[in-house]
Amino acid sequence: MKDEQVRELLYQALETEIGGVDVYTTALRCAENDDLKEEWDKYLEQTKNHVTIMEETLRKLGLDPNEETPGRQVVRTIGEALVESMELALADGEPGQAQIVAAEAVVLAETKDHQNWHLLGEVVKNATGEQARIIKEAYEQVEDEEDEHLYHTKGWARELWIESLGMKAVLPPPEEVRDVDSAIGQAQAEQARKAMM
Numbered sequence: 001m002k003d004e005q006v007r008e009l010l011y012q013a014l015e016t017e018i019g020g021v022d023v024y025t026t027a028l029r030c031a032e033n034d035d036l037k038e039e040w041d042k043y044l045e046q047t048k049n050h051v052t053i054m055e056e057t058l059r060k061l062g063l064d065p066n067e068e069t070p071g072r073q074v075v076r077t078i079g080e081a082l083v084e085s086m087e088l089a090l091a092d093g094e095p096g097q098a099q100i101v102a103a104e105a106v107v108l109a110e111t112k113d114h115q116n117w118h119l120l121g122e123v124v125k126n127a128t129g130e131q132a133r134i135i136k137e138a139y140e141q142v143e144d145e146e147d148e149h150l151y152h153t154k155g156w157a158r159e160l161w162i163e164s165l166g167m168k169a170v171l172p173p174p175e176e177v178r179d180v181d182s183a184i185g186q187a188q189a190e191q192a193r194k195a196m197m
């Protein structure tokens with residue numbers, strides 16, 4: 001494996017979690033549905049914990065969590081743009097619209113987050129010794145939560161859009177009701193939504 005790129009992935013994973021805290025903090029100001037607020041409140045707390053876990057992981061690997069990399073700057077810029085998109089929608093003040101923008105912003109942020117952790121899982125499978133042990137410890141604490149963040153919020157984004165289009169929506173979404181934690185489960189939940197109306 002290319003050590004330098006593994007380091008880059010670790011730094012990007014940290015930066016994604018840091019940006020995630022800002023994304024959820026802003027998304028909560030956009031949320032109107034009480035179930036969604038409760039869900040994002042939980043995800044915000046989990047994401048704050050992921051920042052701590054990533055900082056500790058980097059330190060255990062002998063890396064400085066404050067080190068800047070070009071990739072980190074890219075991740076940070078995208079996170080800031082997602083926050084800005086929600087601020088724009090909030091300023092517009094159209095009821096329900098900022099909530100949808102926020103759900104899409106969370107899906108975009110969590111797609112990157114989810115991929116980071118998937119890749120860290122691949123690194124764990126191929127790394128050896130102390131490095132593998134340290135990254136595995138973080139992976140086991142975080143990975144399940146990342147599945148939930150992505151798949152459940154995808155469901156929210158879809159159903160909130162459907163509701164806004166004047167069609168019958170399933171709220172909370174099937175992904176949340178069925179406690180979906182995989183891509184297959186998400187596809188099945190989407191298929192089952194008609195039966196849940």
Ligand SMILES: [Fe+2]
Pocket residue numbers: 020047110113145146149
């Ligand atoms: Fe996440």
